[in-house]
Amino acid sequence: MVHPALQRRCIMLSTQHIFISGADRGLGFGMTEQLLSQGHIVYAGQYMPEWTQLKDLKARYPDSLFLVPLDVGSDESVKAAAETVANLTSCLDVLISNAGINGHNDKDKGLHIETDTALLVYNVNALGSARLVEHLFPLLEAGSEKKLCFISSEAGSITQCWRSEMFRYCMSKAALNMYVRILFNQLRPKGYRFRLYHPGWIRSYMSGSLNPDAKLDIADAARLAISYFFSQTINEDELVLYGYDGERFSY
Template identity: 30%
Template sequence: MSGTILITGCNRGIGLEMARQFAKDGWKVIATCRNPSAAWELSELNESYANLEVHTLDVTDYAQLADLAQSLQGRALDILVSNAGYYGPKGVTFGHVDVDEWRKVLEINTIAPYKLAEAFYPNLAAGQNKVVGILSSKVGSIADNQSGGGYMYRSSKTALNQVVKSLAIDLKEQGIKVVALHPGWVKTEMGGPNALISTEESVTGIKSLLLNASAESSGQFFNYDGCVIPW
């Protein structure tokens, strides 16, 4: 089984590994990142797979997003993955939150994924799988918050989960499935060296969820291993 997938944030980490795994399986991969000329691992991947193409995209540059959507007009998308994200300053405690940074986190993690779905809705409607996978985080779960803090990142992912739920409802009649995905604590630049799992393990799980998404799973929040996470 193969098709066409568009993935954001492919310059490193989860996005890069996702592009690698789907390309290896014969999918047509449309990989995007802000600065492809500086993404040497993605460039090497592009040279290795003729079925992978790279496009420039800053997910918060909505004019650039519209241009990319225009350039891909008429091309069916089977899977759309919103992977690009931003944690913001780490170790920020109560009373020391930078509101400008908070706005930046919300823009990248919450608003941009919605705009991505909006831009590529026609392509998804023309696809076979019709799946939108949005990378969320378990720290966005209100039920799971036992430690407090993390105001910027937590709130951006909690709000993102609400976007996922609404998209799942609004796009149901068109057969488009939308899922929120927690990749696990992954050994990436964001996750750090003490994280518990590799990008390969995380993406293998995410890939299975994307390929097996159904009307029943749409609008739900999943851990990379398939377990449902409470909102």
């Protein structure tokens, strides 16, 4: 049964119910922290319970942050996560599909692609978003905003590709972009709004360890992402891959 207090909040326009995958650290954590500070209710997909940042944040926001065990690479995990959220709220206004992996592997040399890792990257980066939308869709249908946000990458742009390596990651993001395009074609006529976003080079753990040399710190990257996701000046009938600096990428 949905908690009555949470159910009432679903109709409060100033407070939105937001689900974020990959919220443990990096951009996902930064967005979670900033959205909570703005007064929203956040359901944070937690992949690494041993990582303590989300637990510490929960102590600061006990009534508006809900930790949800989640592995977007698993059908069973995503289904269980959706059931957990459905027991907490009657609606979701915004889905932010953020979870992703780099999948760098030193076994890749020249034309060789290490297949097992490639399948893992594709499963998480592309199919992970599809799982989230499918299983959270009933809650999104009940929400007022009907907004779907996807963290992609300029690495997924085919026409603007400049790389001669990183096959796995680039292919997975190109697949994600195609998924979002088809989803847009299906759901935009029903009032859904879409954001497809390249967050830039962030000082995060995307490659498995902290990258101190990247351009953006977590706070700035989260602020820029949230600004775009909640912008009211977007042409909702046009799907564009936008970059953190406003650049438009073809895909």
